[in-house]
Amino acid sequence: MDATKRLGGSNYVLWGGREGYETILNTNMGLEIDNLKRFLELVVDYKHKIGFDGQILLEPKPHEPTKHQYDFDSASCLAFLRKAGLENEIKLNIEANHATLSGHSFEHEIAYAIANNALGSLDINRGDTLLGWDTDQFPNSVSELILPFYHLFSNGGIGKGGLNFDAKIRRQSIDPEDLFYAHIGGMDVCAKTLLAVEKMINDKKLSDYVSKRYEDWQKDLGNFIHTKGTSLDSIHQKVLNENIEPEPRSGNQEYLENILNKYL
Amino acid sequence: MSDYFKNINEINYEGPDSENPLSFKYYDENKQVLGKTMKEHLRFATCYWHTFTWPGLDPFGGATFERPWMSDSDPLKMAEMKLDEAFDFFNKIKTPFFCFHDRDIAPEGSNYKETQKNFLHIVDLMESKMSSSKVKLLWGTANAFSHKRYMSGASTNPDP
Numbered sequence: 001m002d003a004t005k006r007l008g009g010s011n012y013v014l015w016g017g018r019e020g021y022e023t024i025l026n027t028n029m030g031l032e033i034d035n036l037k038r039f040l041e042l043v044v045d046y047k048h049k050i051g052f053d054g055q056i057l058l059e060p061k062p063h064e065p066t067k068h069q070y071d072f073d074s075a076s077c078l079a080f081l082r083k084a085g086l087e088n089e090i091k092l093n094i095e096a097n098h099a100t101l102s103g104h105s106f107e108h109e110i111a112y113a114i115a116n117n118a119l120g121s122l123d124i125n126r127g128d129t130l131l132g133w134d135t136d137q138f139p140n141s142v143s144e145l146i147l148p149f150y151h152l153f154s155n156g157g158i159g160k161g162g163l164n165f166d167a168k169i170r171r172q173s174i175d176p177e178d179l180f181y182a183h184i185g186g187m188d189v190c191a192k193t194l195l196a197v198e199k200m201i202n203d204k205k206l207s208d209y210v211s212k213r214y215e216d217w218q219k220d221l222g223n224f225i226h227t228k229g230t231s232l233d234s235i236h237q238k239v240l241n242e243n244i245e246p247e248p249r250s251g252n253q254e255y256l257e258n259i260l261n262k263y264l
Numbered sequence: 265m266s267d268y269f270k271n272i273n274e275i276n277y278e279g280p281d282s283e284n285p286l287s288f289k290y291y292d293e294n295k296q297v298l299g300k301t302m303k304e305h306l307r308f309a310t311c312y313w314h315t316f317t318w319p320g321l322d323p324f325g326g327a328t329f330e331r332p333w334m335s336d337s338d339p340l341k342m343a344e345m346k347l348d349e350a351f352d353f354f355n356k357i358k359t360p361f362f363c364f365h366d367r368d369i370a371p372e373g374s375n376y377k378e379t380q381k382n383f384l385h386i387v388d389l390m391e392s393k394m395s396s397s398k399v400k401l402l403w404g405t406a407n408a409f410s411h412k413r414y415m416s417g418a419s420t421n422p423d424p
Binding site for chain 1: 268269271272275285286287288289290291292297298300302305306307308309310311314315318320321322325328329330353356357359361363366383384387390391394400401402403404405406408409414415416417418419420422
């Protein structure tokens with residue numbers, strides 16, 4: 001962290017590749033998690049001691065190398081950070097291929113972090129759906145990036161973080177030019193996706209749809225449920241008194257998927 | 265001296281119709297999108313570990329890349345060469361940032377004290393390289409998983 005501060009770094013990342021365990025037979029999980037908490041407290045204390053003004057970021061990954069990793073996904077990390085009282089000190093560095101290994105999409109992990117004010121930075125890469133490990137390939141598909149970028153840029157962008165190519169060329173790509181082709185491809189596909197997302201955001205078709213879908217939360221029953229002092233039994237009584245029976249409404253997923261395809 | 269990428273020039277935006285594989289087709293760093301330039305929005309970083317440190321090995325085979333800074337000679341000299349080549353790459357690809365683990369940039373010594381000395385030597389050189397380059401550090405991190413002392417974890421190790 002001293003070196004990162006000295007070189008003017010914007011963030012300091014903690015990825016706990018071996019912060020987990022292989023078998024419960026030899027593991028005291030409670031002590032390990034307490035020690036992880038102690039470690040993060042020491043890191044945050046040191047950040048303040050040396051006056052490093054960057055963000056401290058945890059990087060979720062479900063497994064590999066260890067079988068059970070304590071930083072499994074965004075939700076696990078946030079639960080842990082809240083228990084440790086560090087949710088205002090540490091944010092998340094979310095990697096696309098780690099998201100997919102945890103059984104989530106990249107856009108889910110990003111949207112979850114945004115909803116919890118915990119998005120710090122992104123490792124931009126891709127996995128291979130036919131392989132079960134972290135292949136760390138360069139991104140090359142607008143259709144894979146469009147929803148992650150839509151959520152990112154609809155919510156103010158990446159801030160002090162960035163898009164880090166935690167990505168490697170294949171081991172048969174041995175020419176010096178291959179390193180350039182990989183980065184050019186990754187930068188171009190991100191730029192192309194950003195242009196598509198600009199249209200999506202400006203058209204407001206998706207955001208208007210979602211706003212309308214939830215608009216009743218601004219009306220009578222929604223406000224009543226949100227009001228402090230409202231209880232389960234008072235909601236029950238209101239339902240009985242007013243004979244409330246919501247009419248099912250379509251989620252229109254296929255209609256929305258067709259709209260999304262127009263931007264690809 | 266950095267000459268590994270000597271046959272490659274700075275990469276520039278040439279537009280989607282360009283047939284030049286060493287040009288950007290969509291990334292036009294100064295183009296305004298949603299109120300900022302592409303460069304400001306995307307804040308790209310090149311990572312040190314996969315791009316300059318990983319030699320191409322996998323669980324079934326060894327190094328395939330054989331970069332000049334991966335030879336068996338003096339590891340600190342190799343780290344210096346790697347630094348030169350990395351900055352040549354950053355300046356040509358024009359990602360505005362880079363990222364590294366401590367062990368990516370400098371070799372392990374015969375003990376921890378020597379490892380730390382190697383690291384600080386390269387950090388000194390890196391600081392000087394950064395003063396004459398536009399590239400900035402997006403993030404640093406510590407490799408607390410490769411050395412055998414971390415076999416059972418770093419902060420969650422059964423042995424403090």
